[in-house]
Amino acid sequence: MLELNRIAVFGGIYSNYLALDAAVLNAQQQGVDALYCLGDLGAFGPYPERVFPLLHEHGVQCIQGNYDHSIGNGLADCRCGYTDPGDNYFARISYEYTFAHTSPEHRTWMKSLPEQLPLQFGRYRLVLCHGSPRKTNEFLWESTTSTHFLDHLAASHGADAILATHTGIKWHRRLANDRHFVNVGVLGRPENDGRTNVWYAILEARPSFRVEFVPVAYDFRRLAAEMRSEKLPDEFIETVLTGWWTTCLEVLPAKERRRGRH
Amino acid sequence: MNIPLPILDTPAPVVALSHLDDLWFQVGGTLCNLECRHCFISCNPHNHNFSFLNLEKVRRALEESVPLGVKEYYFTGGEPFLNPDMVPILELTLQYGPATVLTNGTVFREESLTRLSRADEASRYSLEFRVSIDGFTAADNDPIRGAGTFDRALRGVRQLLAHGFLPIITVARMSDDADDERLLEGFVQTLRSIGYDRPRLKILPVLRLGAEVERGRGYRTEECVTPEMMNDFDQSRLLCHHSRMVTDRGVHVCPILIEAPDAWLGATLQEALIAYPLRHHACYTCYQYGAICANPSSGRRDA
Numbered sequence: 001m002l003e004l005n006r007i008a009v010f011g012g013i014y015s016n017y018l019a020l021d022a023a024v025l026n027a028q029q030q031g032v033d034a035l036y037c038l039g040d041l042g043a044f045g046p047y048p049e050r051v052f053p054l055l056h057e058h059g060v061q062c063i064q065g066n067y068d069h070s071i072g073n074g075l076a077d078c079r080c081g082y083t084d085p086g087d088n089y090f091a092r093i094s095y096e097y098t099f100a101h102t103s104p105e106h107r108t109w110m111k112s113l114p115e116q117l118p119l120q121f122g123r124y125r126l127v128l129c130h131g132s133p134r135k136t137n138e139f140l141w142e143s144t145t146s147t148h149f150l151d152h153l154a155a156s157h158g159a160d161a162i163l164a165t166h167t168g169i170k171w172h173r174r175l176a177n178d179r180h181f182v183n184v185g186v187l188g189r190p191e192n193d194g195r196t197n198v199w200y201a202i203l204e205a206r207p208s209f210r211v212e213f214v215p216v217a218y219d220f221r222r223l224a225a226e227m228r229s230e231k232l233p234d235e236f237i238e239t240v241l242t243g244w245w246t247t248c249l250e251v252l253p254a255k256e257r258r259r260g261r262h
Numbered sequence: 263m264n265i266p267l268p269i270l271d272t273p274a275p276v277v278a279l280s281h282l283d284d285l286w287f288q289v290g291g292t293l294c295n296l297e298c299r300h301c302f303i304s305c306n307p308h309n310h311n312f313s314f315l316n317l318e319k320v321r322r323a324l325e326e327s328v329p330l331g332v333k334e335y336y337f338t339g340g341e342p343f344l345n346p347d348m349v350p351i352l353e354l355t356l357q358y359g360p361a362t363v364l365t366n367g368t369v370f371r372e373e374s375l376t377r378l379s380r381a382d383e384a385s386r387y388s389l390e391f392r393v394s395i396d397g398f399t400a401a402d403n404d405p406i407r408g409a410g411t412f413d414r415a416l417r418g419v420r421q422l423l424a425h426g427f428l429p430i431i432t433v434a435r436m437s438d439d440a441d442d443e444r445l446l447e448g449f450v451q452t453l454r455s456i457g458y459d460r461p462r463l464k465i466l467p468v469l470r471l472g473a474e475v476e477r478g479r480g481y482r483t484e485e486c487v488t489p490e491m492m493n494d495f496d497q498s499r500l501l502c503h504h505s506r507m508v509t510d511r512g513v514h515v516c517p518i519l520i521e522a523p524d525a526w527l528g529a530t531l532q533e534a535l536i537a538y539p540l541r542h543h544a545c546y547t548c549y550q551y552g553a554i555c556a557n558p559s560s561g562r563r564d565a
Contacts, residue, residue, distance in 0.1 A: 084558070085443065134281075135498075143388035144334055144559050146359030152281070152331025250462070253360070253559040254388040254428050262460055 002033060004121050005205045008214075009128070010037040011165030012065060014188025015045030015098065017054060019198045022218040023187055024058045030202060030214075036117075038165040039065025039130040041110065042098040043078065044188050044236055046226040052106050064113035065130040065166070066137040071099055072111030079137050084250035090233055091248075097232065118158075122205025127159040131166035140164060140183065142171040143255035150181045161209060163201075168192070168248075169256060170199050172211045182211050189236075190243040192252075192260040196220045197243075267471065267522040267542060274539040275492040277502050282535065283333045284501075284556060285323065286517050288509040289315045289351060290339020296366055298407045299477040300396070300434055302469035302544075303521060305340045312520065313510040314345040317354065323508045324358045326531045334560065338364040338517055349374045356385035362557055364432070367393035367418025368411060379425040390557060391422055391429040392464070396436060398448035406436065406477075416456055423458055430462040430557065436478075464558060467551045469518055469544050481543030491549065499552035500545075502538045506531060517555055518544050 008027035013020050027035060037060050042048040055062060064072070066079045078095045080087075102110075115136060116129040132138040133153060140150075150173060154162055161180040169192065170185030185191060185199035197215040204210040224240045235246040244261040245252075252260070291312040294305035303311075324335070335355050342348050342363050355361040382389040393415060397403035400412035407415075422429045431453065433445060442465055453461035468474050470481045497503045507514040512526055513534035519525035519542055527534035540549075548554060 085446070139559060141388075141559060143386065144360040144557075146331075146333055146387070148328045149283070149331045149333035149359070249460070250558050253557070254390050255382075256388075257428055257460075257462070258426070 011186035012040030017050035068110040124160040284505040286507040302471040304472040360387040362390040
């Protein structure tokens with residue numbers, strides 16, 4: 001079996017098949033051993049069915065996000081973990097659209113995805129998960145997650161590095177004994193920094209653990225136009241066009257919230 | 263007057279601590295410059311039932327919390343900013359992890375906020391302020407929190423904004439039939455009018471303990487958590503499932519029950535990692551509303 005020393009890891013795709021296409025191409029050009037996605041394949045964007053052929057064609061190994069679990073099991077909502085009624089309003093619109101436009105075949109496939117994936121990466125034992133290894137929809141923000149909590153998570157899950165997504169904003173913390181926590185960011189929408197690009201991560205195991213966050217430019221105007229033609233909320237389209245989040249703000253901690261505009 | 267908390271003599275479900283995520287500090291004791299009519303531990307300017315925690319006591323608990331892998335730290339009272347050590351305590355905590363302080367917003371000193379703003383900038387972690395205001399007009403708020411407190415709390419919010427903070431305004435739902443959407447809309451307007459253009463809000467249920475028993479009502483006999491109610495219930499909704507509270511007397515199960523003798527679990531965090539039976543009516547409120555004390559950024563815990 002091929003030893004993995006350089007991999008590309010995508011976070012939530014949120015139906016942004018245009019960004020996924022660009023990210024796959026980018027990762028292949030950079031020469032990686034394998035491609036992974038940490039779940040939340042649908043949501044937010046248009047035409048959820050367009051994501052699946054890309055994932056299958058390029059052999060992207062996926063784990064299950066809270067969205068995939070909900071869609072796959074036909075649950076009533078996405079279990080994104082929002083507390084604000086406004087966020088839940090938009091989450092519902094998005095969920096109903098995505099559910100209605102995902103085929104039974106792909107729902108079944110999402111239902112079958114693993115919640116997490118252990119992976120030997122060079123000399124590092126990785127645990128790939130969606131939110132955290134203990135809870136799929138747990139938010140682990142950079143500014144509200146203590147280092148000793150991450151030490152605990154890594155030790156209790158036998159991980160040298162934990163890879164997660166879910167919050168939508170990338171970050172990396174180096175822990176004691178060459179352990180790591182990496183939030184790989186998301187391909188689905190920009191990360192509330194006023195830029196239209198999205199992000200994924202390339203990881204290297206040699207000579208030692210290294211994370212490179214890769215910005216992905218894609219045809220965001222086309223995505224916005226398609227979202228408009230599918231009558232998805234203007235607030236979502238504004239985010240795609242401006243790079244500033246307009247929804248899901250309630251769950252942001254103070255530091256992350258201050259970096260945004262809204 | 264302290265109304266003793268009765269322990270239910272009916273069978274009570276037992277909740278084990280899964281992991282100590284949130285560590286609370288009763289840093290202001292029960293001393294407060296205000297005397298709110300719904301305060302569940304009846305804090306007031308003369309209530310010395312619990313004392314301030316000093317910097318050394320907090321430091322010891324922070325040190326003990328590291329090997330336990332605590333994720334976030336919360337500070338409450340009483341009014342935390344009456345504690346002369348409050349600024350150094352928050353400065354120290356921000357070296358360990360994220361800190362949230364629950365305040366009435368009426369006693370901020372400019373030099374304290376300047377120091378805290380610097381500490382926040384220097385830390386990788388967030389310092390969150392939660393300011394309690396219980397109505398979006400003085401006419402709604404002041405009868406609950408005291409004359410003039412609405413204006414004083416809004417001045418505190420403006421001070422926080424001027425120092426770059428984005429406080430979370432917490433609002434107690436003062437009646438069962440309160441319209442949350444109307445409350446939120448009213449608060450958004452009020453806060454925008456003082457220059458808070460992206461207000462953060464959190465509505466909390468009242469706890470029918472302490473002063474609230476006289477203002478509203480106490481718990482009814484049937485308002486308790488029974489073992490049957492735990493079937494298919496996600497225990498992670500309960501605070502005692504992932505939190506503990508440090509006071510000047512030791513470690514208690516949660517911020518709500520510090521006055522209940524059975525809620526004192528030990529002198530150290532290690533001793534307090536034991537399971538707890540839900541033998542109080544107040545547990546019913548936590549059961550109903552779930553993780554009421556945590557910040558929204560900690561996420562819903564019921565999925």
